[in-house]
Amino acid sequence: MRPVDLSAFMEQLARMSGQAILPFFRTRLNVIDKASAQSGRFDPVTEADRAAETVIRRQIRATFPGHGILGEEFETENAGAEYLWVIDPIDGTRAFICGLPVWGTLIGLMRNGDPVMGVMHQPYTGELFFGDGRIAQLRGAQGSRDLRTRDCGGLAEAHLxxxxxxxxxxxxxxxxxxxxxxxxxxxxxxxxYAYAMLAAGHVDLVIESGLQPYDIVALIPIIEGAGGVVSDWEGGSAKNGGRILAAATPALHAAALALLREG
Structure with a gap:
């Protein structure tokens, strides 16, 4: 199947999941804490998270029954497949619960273990960020435009x-x-949303830790397609999650990485 077909299918998944999510946004939600009592942290999931992932999985199974699926809310399917879809139905569930529109649906596609395509969809604002590692685009009501990261000149001018x-x-x-x-x-x-703004040229650095693959896989092709760099804190691949550094330029990435690596 040609990449353009996969791109169109990925966008379709995003739009369908948005239709499942929006009826729950800014309503009185039933929120479940997935964390154990001993963890001391809050790990929420809502009806909207599960409804969206259910829709996405159903469509992938129907269209590509041989593909694998890794999602946040349900068990992994066919993990050894050549193509693996990596899904976070609502990245930013805490923001979603609070009624803030800085969450999004992440849908990434890996081929033979490497991220090759991804979208971040914000259905409330109608924004869809797409990337395939070579290009990145913002697709919305006003049409499509290419995304490029900003060359801020160095750490002293960076938005983090x-x-x-x-x-x-x-x-x-x-x-x-x-x-x-x-x-x-x-x-x-x-x-x-911070990573999407990095790809769009408004943020220059994003630094995080404790990420899961479904938190970052979809974003890697978007950032790289816009000219940015994303890795773990050791400079290796970010696809497995963990401690993540995303930067607008290779030079800025190297400067931030040097500070993160200091003892």
Whole structure:
């Protein structure tokens, strides 16, 4: 199947999942905490998360029965397949619960273990960010436009985002703090939306930890397609999640990575 067909199918998945999600947004939700009592953290899931992933899985099974599926809310299917769909139905569930439109649906596609295509869809704003590692686009009511990251010139001019600095492990906080101290401006929150804004040229660095593959796989082809760089804190592949650094340019990535690697 040609890439254009997969791209169209991925966009279809995003639109269908958005139709499943929006009736729940800014309503009185039934929120379940998936975390154990011993963890001391809040890990929410809503009816909207499960409804969206159910729709996406059903459509993938019907169209590509030989493909695998890895999602946040249900068990992995056919993990060893050549093509593996990686799904986070609502990345930013806390924002969703609070009625803030800085969440999105992540749908990524891996082939032989490598991310090759991804979308981040924000159905409330009607924005769909697409990338295949070579190009990145914003598709919406106003049509499509190509995305390019910004060359901010260096760390001293960089706009940095992280979801919440309290999420870093104790040993990682000083490393992150060095980058924050060097950046021009820092904002917290936004989850996947921060990465989309990096691809669009408004944010220059995103630094996070504790990510799962479904939190990042879809975003890798978008960031790279827009000219950015994304890796783990050791400079390796980000596809397995963990501690993530995304940067607008290779030079900015190298500068931030050097601070993160310091003892």
């Amino acid at each position: 985002m992280t979801t919440d600095p309290r999420l870093f492990a104790e040993g990682d906080r000083p490393r992150y703090a060095r980058v924050e101290a060097a950046a021009k401006m820092t904002r917290y929150g936004a989850d996947c």
